[in-house]
Amino acid sequence: MKKISILAAGFLALAATASAETPVLTVYTYDSFVSEWGPGPAVEKAFEKECGCDLQFVGAGDGAALLARLRLEGVHTKADIALGLDTNLTAAAAESGLFAPLPAPRPTLDLPVAWNDPLFQPYDWGYFAFVYDRTKIPTPPTSFRELADSDLKIVIQDPRSSTPGLGLLLWVKKAHGEAAREIWEGLADNIVTVTKGWSEAYGMFLEGEADMVLSYTTSPAYHLIAENDDTKAAAQFTEGHYMQIEVAGKIAGTDQPELADRFLAFMASDRFQEIIPTTNWMYPARLPVSGLPRGFESLIRPDTALLYPPEEAAQIRHKALSEWQAALSR
Amino acid sequence: MASRAQPIGLVRWLGGGAAALVLMLALGTLGAVFLHAEGPGGLGPADWAALRFTLLQATLSAALSVGLAVPLARALARWRFPGRRLLIILMGAPFILPVIVAVLGLLAVFGRGGVLNDVLGRAGFEPVSIYGLPGVLLAHVFFNLPLATRLLLQGWQAIPAERFRLAATLGFSTRDVFRWLEWPMLRAILPGAFMVIFLICLTSFAVVLALGGGPRATTIELAIYQAFRFDFDLSKAAQLATLQFAIGAAVAAVALNFATETAFGPGLDRPVLRFDAARVWLRAVDGAMILAAAIFLLAPLSAVVIAGLGQITTLPAPVWHAAARSVAVALASTAITIALALPLALLVASPGQRRGWHSRVMQPIGYLSLAASPLVIGTGLFIILFPITDPVALALPVTAVVNAVMSLPFALRILTPAIADAEADFGRLANSLGLAGLARLRLLTLPRIRAPLGFAAGLAAALSMGDLGVVALFAPLDGATLPLQLYRLMAAYRMESAAGAALLLLMLSFALFWLFDKGGRFRAHA
Numbered sequence: 115m116k117k118i119s120i121l122a123a124g125f126l127a128l129a130a131t132a133s134a135e136t137p138v139l140t141v142y143t144y145d146s147f148v149s150e151w152g153p154g155p156a157v158e159k160a161f162e163k164e165c166g167c168d169l170q171f172v173g174a175g176d177g178a179a180l181l182a183r184l185r186l187e188g189v190h191t192k193a194d195i196a197l198g199l200d201t202n203l204t205a206a207a208a209e210s211g212l213f214a215p216l217p218a219p220r221p222t223l224d225l226p227v228a229w230n231d232p233l234f235q236p237y238d239w240g241y242f243a244f245v246y247d248r249t250k251i252p253t254p255p256t257s258f259r260e261l262a263d264s265d266l267k268i269v270i271q272d273p274r275s276s277t278p279g280l281g282l283l284l285w286v287k288k289a290h291g292e293a294a295r296e297i298w299e300g301l302a303d304n305i306v307t308v309t310k311g312w313s314e315a316y317g318m319f320l321e322g323e324a325d326m327v328l329s330y331t332t333s334p335a336y337h338l339i340a341e342n343d344d345t346k347a348a349a350q351f352t353e354g355h356y357m358q359i360e361v362a363g364k365i366a367g368t369d370q371p372e373l374a375d376r377f378l379a380f381m382a383s384d385r386f387q388e389i390i391p392t393t394n395w396m397y398p399a400r401l402p403v404s405g406l407p408r409g410f411e412s413l414i415r416p417d418t419a420l421l422y423p424p425e426e427a428a429q430i431r432h433k434a435l436s437e438w439q440a441a442l443s444r
Numbered sequence: 445m446a447s448r449a450q451p452i453g454l455v456r457w458l459g460g461g462a463a464a465l466v467l468m469l470a471l472g473t474l475g476a477v478f479l480h481a482e483g484p485g486g487l488g489p490a491d492w493a494a495l496r497f498t499l500l501q502a503t504l505s506a507a508l509s510v511g512l513a514v515p516l517a518r519a520l521a522r523w524r525f526p527g528r529r530l531l532i533i534l535m536g537a538p539f540i541l542p543v544i545v546a547v548l549g550l551l552a553v554f555g556r557g558g559v560l561n562d563v564l565g566r567a568g569f570e571p572v573s574i575y576g577l578p579g580v581l582l583a584h585v586f587f588n589l590p591l592a593t594r595l596l597l598q599g600w601q602a603i604p605a606e607r608f609r610l611a612a613t614l615g616f617s618t619r620d621v622f623r624w625l626e627w628p629m630l631r632a633i634l635p636g637a638f639m640v641i642f643l644i645c646l647t648s649f650a651v652v653l654a655l656g657g658g659p660r661a662t663t664i665e666l667a668i669y670q671a672f673r674f675d676f677d678l679s680k681a682a683q684l685a686t687l688q689f690a691i692g693a694a695v696a697a698v699a700l701n702f703a704t705e706t707a708f709g710p711g712l713d714r715p716v717l718r719f720d721a722a723r724v725w726l727r728a729v730d731g732a733m734i735l736a737a738a739i740f741l742l743a744p745l746s747a748v749v750i751a752g753l754g755q756i757t758t759l760p761a762p763v764w765h766a767a768a769r770s771v772a773v774a775l776a777s778t779a780i781t782i783a784l785a786l787p788l789a790l791l792v793a794s795p796g797q798r799r800g801w802h803s804r805v806m807q808p809i810g811y812l813s814l815a816a817s818p819l820v821i822g823t824g825l826f827i828i829l830f831p832i833t834d835p836v837a838l839a840l841p842v843t844a845v846v847n848a849v850m851s852l853p854f855a856l857r858i859l860t861p862a863i864a865d866a867e868a869d870f871g872r873l874a875n876s877l878g879l880a881g882l883a884r885l886r887l888l889t890l891p892r893i894r895a896p897l898g899f900a901a902g903l904a905a906a907l908s909m910g911d912l913g914v915v916a917l918f919a920p921l922d923g924a925t926l927p928l929q930l931y932r933l934m935a936a937y938r939m940e941s942a943a944g945a946a947l948l949l950l951m952l953s954f955a956l957f958w959l960f961d962k963g964g965r966f967r968a969h970a
Contacts, residue, residue, distance in 0.1 A: 145931075149932035172836060182676055183826075185676060186827060272666075307653075307655065308653060309653060317942075318555075431674075443493075443658070
């Protein structure tokens with residue numbers, strides 16, 4: 115009995131000193147970031163090597179679920195950093211008042227658009243695109259209208275439950291404005307189905323349920339680099355491609371403000387940015403010295419980057435959603 | 445003081461506790477969301493459209509599943525053949541598969557690029573598309589036909605062999621047997637089976653969306669999802685969840701009132717011999733029914749097995765760790781399910797209570813969790829737990845408890861009739877012997893309900909194994925369960941490894957189900 119209590123006291127003391135000496139930085143992010151196959155494990159290792167701290171990731175569904183969780187927790191949140199919001203969510207995130215301004219020198223970024231948001235710092239970005247199998251479609255459509263006029267079948271995601279789904283909704287709206295509803299009506303007979311999330315849609319595409327799937331221009335890089343399969347490609351649209359910029363922000367009530375600033379700086383460093391392309395399969399927000407991994411040069415490069423500013427995205431999505439629903443419910 | 449039929453004091457406490465836990469998880473979490481709500485709330489035309497579609501698909505899905513289960517269960521009940529038990533167990537697999545796996549399996553057979561269209565194409569026919577309401581119904585029948593069949597089969601097995609012998613002596617035709625033995629049994633079982641499947645389909649959403657072909661196929665659960673993540677309007681999410689409860693409650697009230705009771709009396713537990721069904725053409729009809737159902741249910745399953753076969757040996761270590769975690773959660777969850785279900789079922793089915801307040805109040809509570817929105821349960825739990833403790837640290841225990849409460853309706857559906865029959869058949873004998881309390885439970889009730897108890901435990905274990913559950917909402921970093929790991933593999937483009945993980949999940953669910961189900965039948969006829 116005594117032995118056990120001595121042992122327990124020892125452990126307690128050990129735990130106490132450990133927590134006293136090693137500050138903990140808590141980063142809330144989406145689930146696929148922290149998975150064994152995402153960037154999380156490598157990022158944790160690299161940052162802990164230089165920070166003398168314990169970096170703890172907490173996963174929460176996807177970006178929208180992450181924001182919902184922060185709003186539920188409010189000012190009592192244990193998060194020091196929230197990583198994984200995109201520009202469709204940052205307006206609501208800023209409005210929540212939970213985020214602190216970014217620390218002073220801002221890193222230079224390699225984004226196709228200008229970036230000067232005071233609260234959120236990008237760590238990666240990508241273009242939405244329809245991915246197809248080039249052995250089955252020799253000449254893919256080059257615009258939404260061409261796609262709508264073709265017999266090609268597509269799988270898309272529901273904007274109400276999925277981030278890429280919302281991206282497509284805003285893509286059509288940004289590219290076609292008042293004609294968006296007409297575009298959706300044209301696409302209605304091409305859409306095999308609408309799925310809850312990206313995984314279902316992509317899985318259905320790989321199973322041969324559809325000719326094309328809404329994904330990213332970087333998706334073919336996975337097949338090329340990880341599977342040595344060069345049959346997948348993204349179709350380039352003349353309207354331009356809608357962007358997703360993924361960002362992180364510092365929680366205003368953090369008890370580790372310096373450490374949080376260090377993490378944000380680390381996020382723009384080569385060590386972080388080199389991990390991104392082959393784990394998150396997106397473009398790094400700042401090009402590392404080593405450049406992009408081999409295989410990325412084969413990806414399409416859209417001529418026009420489309421993106422709503424956060425406030426406009428927040429305002430327009432309800433209108434865009436009702437157009438989408440009306441056009442596809444007929 | 446009259447002799448107590450059951451250890452009523454203890455059972456009341458345990459049953460009351462179980463009911464309180466269900467109420468907390470189903471309604472308490474809803475209350476928490478309501479209290480925490482900000483946002484305007486209010487339901488619009490799109491929500492009423494979702495309500496209409498939900499009612500339509502759930503009613504049709506339940507009616508089709510139960511309707512097809514009647515001939516299938518009858519065929520399986522009156523025809524014994526080698527491999528019958530294995531077939532019955534195998535056919536139950538769709539019910540325990542994670543949605544995403546089942547959908548991909550179904551599409552491998554019935555999809556645009558599936559086997560069926562391949563065959564049709566070669567034969568020169570136009571391809572068929574299942575997307576839309578047909579796809580939704582196909583999937584829901586695929587999921588729920590096995591459950592309906594098992595529930596009905598249990599009803600058939602509750603008719604003592606002696607009744608069929610008597611029927612044969614009286615020269616009953618198949619039609620007479622149906623009228624005097626099978627129909628009264630179906631009248632007792634069908635409403636409950638319909639209700640359970642209706643409630644399952646009521647909250648279905650990922651399947652409905654994937655096979656429904658577009659936003660026409662919007663259910664209330666999807667509207668809740670939208671309110672939560674697209675609008676962050678918790679008032680509206682809570683209102684929609686309340687609406688979903690109201691529908692569930694209305695259907696449950698009708699179904700439970702509609703159900704009659706059977707009075708077959710006790711038997712000697714001899715194997716059933718069906719003299720009336722021994723004719724060749726009946727055999728042919730039964731055989732065709734069983735064959736068709738087996739192909740319908742097993743073909744998509746085979747697709748899942750074939751896709752995963754080459755991958756299962758090369759699965760990465762985290763998948764195996766997740767598998768071990770899932771088995772532990774499933775075992776804990778099974779123990780909790782039985783600990784909740786047994787006292788509740790005893791309370792509901794105890795003599796003098798079958799139409800009493802216990803039955804009227806406790807029985808519906810037991811089914812509450814089926815009409816609950818998983819998203820609202822998870823969110824509500826989070827709101828409740830967050831001020832007290834770290835919900836993420838509790839993710840696995842919470843998952844075990846929530847999974848147990850989610851399996852409770854099935855366990856109750858299975859156990860309650862069995863206990864009621866045991867009481868009806870042997871209760872008076874036990875009373876006259878002064879058998880009460882735990883002795884009665886040990887000597888009368890448990891031996892009589894061994895097989896259903898094993899089935900209930902097996903189902904609870906398999907359901908917990910395959911359910912993504914609330915763990916996805918709390919997502920502990922190094923505490924992923926197997927279904928969550930499967931989703932993570934898919935999200936990282938690793939569809940092939942995910943297929944291997946799906947096969948592993950299927951095998952483990954099966955092994956657990958088989959162990960419990962077999963355990964319930966072990967030396968049952970000794």
